[in-house]
Amino acid sequence: MEKKDIDWSNLGFGYQVADYRFVANYKDGKWDDGEITTEATVTLSECAGVFQYAQTCFEGLKAYTTEDGKIVCFRPDLNAQRMADSCERLKMPVFPVDRFVKAVEEVVKANAAWVPPFGSGATLYIRPYMMGTSPVIGVKPAEEYQFRIFVTPVGPYFKGGAKPITIRVSDYDRAAPHGTGHIKAGLNYAMSLYQIVDAHEKGFDENMYLDPATRTKVEETGGANFIFITKDGKLVTPKSDSILPSITRRSLMVVAEKYLGMEVEHREVLLSELSDFAECGLCGTAAVISPVGKIVDHGKEICFPSGMDDMGPVTKKLYETLTGIQMGKLEAPEGWVDVIMEE
Numbered sequence: 001m002e003k004k005d006i007d008w009s010n011l012g013f014g015y016q017v018a019d020y021r022f023v024a025n026y027k028d029g030k031w032d033d034g035e036i037t038t039e040a041t042v043t044l045s046e047c048a049g050v051f052q053y054a055q056t057c058f059e060g061l062k063a064y065t066t067e068d069g070k071i072v073c074f075r076p077d078l079n080a081q082r083m084a085d086s087c088e089r090l091k092m093p094v095f096p097v098d099r100f101v102k103a104v105e106e107v108v109k110a111n112a113a114w115v116p117p118f119g120s121g122a123t124l125y126i127r128p129y130m131m132g133t134s135p136v137i138g139v140k141p142a143e144e145y146q147f148r149i150f151v152t153p154v155g156p157y158f159k160g161g162a163k164p165i166t167i168r169v170s171d172y173d174r175a176a177p178h179g180t181g182h183i184k185a186g187l188n189y190a191m192s193l194y195q196i197v198d199a200h201e202k203g204f205d206e207n208m209y210l211d212p213a214t215r216t217k218v219e220e221t222g223g224a225n226f227i228f229i230t231k232d233g234k235l236v237t238p239k240s241d242s243i244l245p246s247i248t249r250r251s252l253m254v255v256a257e258k259y260l261g262m263e264v265e266h267r268e269v270l271l272s273e274l275s276d277f278a279e280c281g282l283c284g285t286a287a288v289i290s291p292v293g294k295i296v297d298h299g300k301e302i303c304f305p306s307g308m309d310d311m312g313p314v315t316k317k318l319y320e321t322l323t324g325i326q327m328g329k330l331e332a333p334e335g336w337v338d339v340i341m342e343e
């Protein structure tokens, strides 16, 4: 199969129309068979549920080429299950987990020419999402839905090495107590846009959101979970019902314990204990781990001993082990790497 003529190493993180996408429709209480199509445009009623009451949720994962030439993706079953959880919370019909995984595989296979080659640092970003399509004007769930998966090639997240970033403590919340912080709903992102634009204008890379009830505990950023390393080498990750359960974070917890022999704590993390940690990072599908050098809490700077030049040593080990597993250099736990094509 001939690859697309793309300068893979210089791709950014933007949308580019690929050849094929998967589309399935829900009507009269059931999903149709779905199909792979070349139609990249969606035409909907002006009154569709997604436009009126934001009935939509999404997922994000990546396909990439391993050193031995296989096209794989990472734990797609967890994306399928998380999307099922999101749909239940938003009164949307679940797209069955096994069909979700099959559809991801199908759409990646169809777009094999768009999967970046090994060593380029680029990946094929996969975006499954669902929306209410039938007209809704009284407040209630839509009756019809569309589930789509498109793909788009994206460049290496860090060009020229992972430089530590600076985060500020946000004055706004991203989630409410007992709200929707734990699901991947578009609405959570809409309400974070004001804050991220403001943070960038003021020279910060990201916002740290606190627990919405007491504002004393660390939650996450707009799109990534936190990891912390203690001075004695433990991995600590914040626990809360309003944090989105990152698949990268859950995988790193296993890597730390099973591959690196580290102690792992998944617990509440107080804002007031941040200065006790040796290293800090953000984790998510896009970057795997972004090192955090500094957190600014209303003028008060918390600088991690790992500094602003490099990823901390333990964070780096975690990063290298997880990406080694993803790229097929290290043996993966059962079921983590889903082989889509053997070349």
Ligand SMILES: *Cc1c(COP(=O)(O)O)cnc(C)c1O
Pocket (backbone or CB within 6 Å): 060, 184, 220, 221, 222, 223, 224, 225, 244, 245, 246, 247, 248, 249, 283, 284, 285, 286
């Ligand atoms: C998607 C997302 C993450 C990262 O999850 P991964 O499964 O690791 O990609 C973290 N926080 C929020 C709010 C998210 O939407």
